[in-house]
Amino acid sequence: MKVVIQRVTEASVVINEIEVASIQKGLLVFLGIVDEDRQEDIDWLCNKITNLRIFSDENGVMNNSLKTFDGDVILVSQFTLHASTKKGNRPSYIKAAKPDIAIPLYDSFIKTLQDALDKTIQTGKFGADMKVHLINDGPVTIIIDSKNKA
Structure with missing residues (x-):
């Protein structure tokens, strides 16, 4: 399981010209899922996201977490995070989990993160063609892969 976390001053998700999610300051999190991912990957990543100290304190030092x-948080599923570009110029998405595996894990990720933060997590829609708008703050962008815990 892989996430790309972006600290934002604002972000939104639009599907078919309808805004389905919108936040001001917070995190935009893109989530990629593979077949081998399990609840322990979700738990570990949600703990990381929740406690990641990437928001500035009163002295301008990144000491604050969510x-x-x-x-706030917007979570967007993004199978392209697991693209392989080893051969040729067309990315392969063979590692990305199929919907029957990915959707339950995506739903569990949302619930686990909501429970950890005790707030509603806004989302895109799994499998939809989404337009994601954001203003990256910093810029701060962090990539975390649950398979690289050590």
């Missing part, structure tokens, strides 16, 4: 900073 636990101590009043920020």
Whole structure:
């Protein structure tokens, strides 16, 4: 399981010209799922996201996490995070989990993150063609792969 986390001053998701999610300060999180992913990957990543100290304190130092900073989250499924570009110029998405595996894990990720933060997590729609708008703050962009815990 892989996430790309972007600290934003604003972000939104539009599907078929309808805005389905919108936040001001917080995190935009893109989530990629593979067949081998399990609940322990979700638990570990949600803990990381929740406690990642990437928001500035009163001295301008990144000391605050979502636990101590009043920020919101948009979670967007993105199978292209597991693209392989080893051969040729057309990315292969063979590693990305198929919907029958990915959707339950995606739903569990949303619930686990909501429970950890005790707030509603806004989302895109799994499998939809989405337009994601964001203003990256910093810029701060962090990539975390649950298979690289050590």
